Amino acid sequence: MSEAISLIRYGQHPLAQRAREVMTRGNTRSTLFVDPAPPYAVRGSGCRVVDQFGAEVIDCNNNYTSLIHGHSIPEITQAVSGMLADGTAFGLPTESEVALAELLSERTGHERWRFSNSGTEAVMTAIRAARAYTGRDVLIRFEGSYHGTADSVVALDAPGVPAGVRSDLIVVPQADRVAFDAAVADAGDRLAAVLIDLMPNRAGLVPAEREFVQHIRQTxxxxxxxxxxxxxxxxRLAPGGFASEYAITPDLITAGKIIGGGFPVGATAGRADVLAVFDPLAASNVGWGGTFSANPVTMTAGRIAMERFGVAETDQLNLRGDALRAALTRGGVAVTGFGSLMRLREAVDFTELWWAAYQRGVMLGTNGLLALSTAMGDADVSHIERAVIDAVDSVRERNNS
Ligand SMILES: Cc1ncc(COP(=O)(O)O)c(C=O)c1O
Known part of the structure; x- marks a missing residue:
């Protein structure tokens, strides 16, 4: 992309102007907004995205880590197009959800699966299941971890969250064993569950300590x-899920993103006896619907995406991520992460950094996140490396001058 396309032109583009007339700041997702206006995607293919100016960038955002194979995967396009003529949403379950659950169950070892349309819903489902199963109320979670947008998982002082939500929550600083033990003691026999992301993106994308995670499991x-x-x-970091890297088996997990093959998805999975709280034939059960949950388009696309992301592909993508992180570090860029996920940890203005990378042909997450996809070749990864180092250098220079 030419540096000549200035970001001011994005703010003045007719589409951005139209958008601002009907949506606050011109789009739906808070995480996608960049000042003065985000580029609007027109199409994507493989690891590349084209915007309304025709600018083409390598997609390191991958819809916030969800597109493990990049855009418009021929097998998925073909399968989904073929399905459209047969109906896309039914008031009946379909074989497609069984097939995806079978694949995920075999790969991760988690016995039972229940699908939804977002990670947010998956987290809400897991919390409800844990409370129903234990008959207890309190949830412990960790400060700064993002688990979607439900009342019980956003910042306690976030505008719009009722004070009552706080009474059944204890929020502990990341990796603080003393505070965690105190919270467990404080909750006593009211503790239903501990919710943890083992490499929280918004808290810096640093993998949790093994001993701490095992301590939570034992506790x-x-x-x-x-x-x-x-x-x-x-x-996406390990076929069995990142928990398998810690040699622990959680009672429940939440999943989303890559398991939808580019379509909206969430899933809650885990022990059969815990998921049995949803048993419609039980005298007392948790009712949980979702009009488009487990729709056949998502389920089919997700199955194909996951079939193409087995052990070898996972390892290969993680190695590629490790190599890129090492190269960025050698290039003087502060970066954290694991395998195919990384985050820039520079003390610079991130809006400026986002645009600087975009103008060098690389699309990051607005928080400096990079998620690799199997669609990237060696030349793409080299381009990402050079563009990120150059973008960081240029923003540092501007910020310090
Ligand atoms: C760890 C984690 N949990 C939950 C969510 C919520 O998922 P969704 O955006 O699909 O609702 C996200 C989204 O980025 C996430 O990163």
Missing amino acids: TERVGALMIVDEVISL
Whole structure:
């Protein structure tokens, strides 16, 4: 992309102007906004996205880590197009959800699966299941971890969250064992579950300490509470989920993003006896619907995406990520992460950094996140490396001058 396309032109583009007339700041998702206006995507193919100016960038955002194979995968396009003529939403279950659950169950070892349309819903479902199963109310979670937008998982002082929500929540600083133990003691026999993301993106994308994670597992077992691991982002890091890297088995996990093959998805999975709280034939059960949950388009696309992302592909993508992180570090860029996920940790203005990378042909997450896809070749990764180093250098220089 030419540097000549200035960001001011994005703010003045007729589409941006139209958008601002009907949506606050011109779009739906808070995380996609960049000042003065985000580029609007026109199409994507493989690892590339084209915007309304015709500018083409390498997609390192991958819809916030969800597109493990990039855009418009021929097998998925073909399968989904073929389905459209047969109907896309039914008031009946379909074989497609069974097939995806079978694949995920075999790969991760989690016994039962329940699908939804977003990671947010998956987290809400898991919390409800844990509370119903244990008959307890309190949830412990960690400060700064993002688990979607439900009242119980956003910042306690976030505008619009009722004070009552706080009474059943204890929020503990990341990796703070003393505070965690105190919270467990404080909750006593009211503790239903501990919710943890093992590599929280918004808290800096640093993998949790093994001992701490194992301590949480042992503690929850000891006090009869459940351990929920949020794998919405981290499932891409290991075939069994990132929890498998810690040699623990959570009672419940939440998943999303890559398991939808580019379509809206969420899933809650785990022990059969816990998921049995949803048993419609039980005398007392948790009712949980979702008009478009487990729709056949998502389920089919997700199955194809996951079939193409087995052990070898996962390892290969992680190695590629490790190599890129090492190259960025050698280039003087502060970066954290694991395998195919990384985050720039520079003390610079991130809006400026986002545009600087975009103008060098690379689309990041607005928080400096990079998620690799199998659609990237060696030349793409080299381009990303050079563009990011150059973008960081230029913004540092501007910020310090
Ligand atoms: C760890 C984690 N949990 C939950 C969510 C919420 O997922 P969704 O955006 O699909 O609602 C996200 C989204 O980025 C996430 O990163």
